[in-house]
Amino acid sequence: MLVFSSVGRAAAAASDPIGMLNCVTSCGGVKVPYPFGIGPDASCYLPGFSLICNTTGSKPWLLLDADGIIQVLRISDNAEIPLLDVQRNGDVKISVDAHGNGNSTFSRGLRRHGPYTLASYQNELILTGCNVQATVKNGNVTLASFTSLCKEDLAPQAAEDESSLTKRCSGGTGCCHTDIVTPAGYDEGEAYSISSTGTSKYDVQLRWFGWNRSADLERFPVRVFIAEKGWYDNTSISKDLLQIDHPMSKEAMAVPVTLRWEVVGHPISSVCKSNHSEHIKGTRRGSYVCRCSRGYHGNPYLTDGCKDIPLLR
Secondary structure: OOEEOHHHHHHHHHHOOOOOOOOOOEEOOEEOOOOOEEOOOHHHOOOOOEEEEEOOOOOOEEEOOOOOOEEEEEEOOOOOOOEEEEEEEOOOOOEEOOOOOEEEEEOOOOOOOOOEEEOOOOEEEEEEOOOEEEEEEEOOEEEEEEEEOEOOOOOHHHHHOHHHHOOOOOOOEOEEEEEOOOOOOEOOOOEOOOOOOOOOOEEEEEEEOOOOHHHHHHHOOOEEEEEEOOHHHOHHHHHHHOOOOOOOOHHHHEEEEEEEEOEOOOOHHHHOOOOOEEEEEOOOOOOEEEEEOOOEEEOOOOOOOEEEOOEEO
């Protein structure tokens, strides 16, 4: 009778390399498996997957790039769903005109035509304010759009009402939220085409349509967030964001976001290096990720990275 050896598998996993030889594979407690890499040596990472380990503070921080806008908290080792848990500072900054209308982009820290995109269904668009509409678009494709209304009798003090906050942006409460979804059949904002590789540039539009903007601003602040689903469920955060008489707290400024990563623009044969690896088609035209073949585990991006799962008789 054959059974899997959990002990043997754990021991093998502990000794299996996750990165290239003589390359740094962790920063601030975060594991950095190839194709990601750290440092000036270009052989430590696949082009487009270089990360920055900031060691200037009291503890190391792993950053998406030198801009320092996005901190990497975790790199998923699930080949089926390749995700990055990251943290971004604050809301989406939008400069508005005298009518309360404005446009901005959610792209700082993300490389245009790079490997990162917003993970579909993992993030949501959050809007606070009265009588305003927010829309997120990727190229000509709308990923999320909604309107935040306020009941006529809703006073600013309602933001301090714990019972109203537990309803989580119920109708007319000065906030709303919706999933960010990438429609099937599009390459992150572009219709399928031979040259399409997708882009990480997201346009954010804000429109006001009320009767008295000054009165609306006195009730709730207008703020737009792209955040991981569930972040706004934290009552202390949602309460903080609806206050107009003080700046956001440090906790509210640390906004989690989930990114999806895929390989773009590299031949499969030069990326899925293990003899026991295979590729999975990605969400964008020409994109893919690698995984170990059935019966193997490890890092498919490394030569001999996929190891046979040990068995005991």
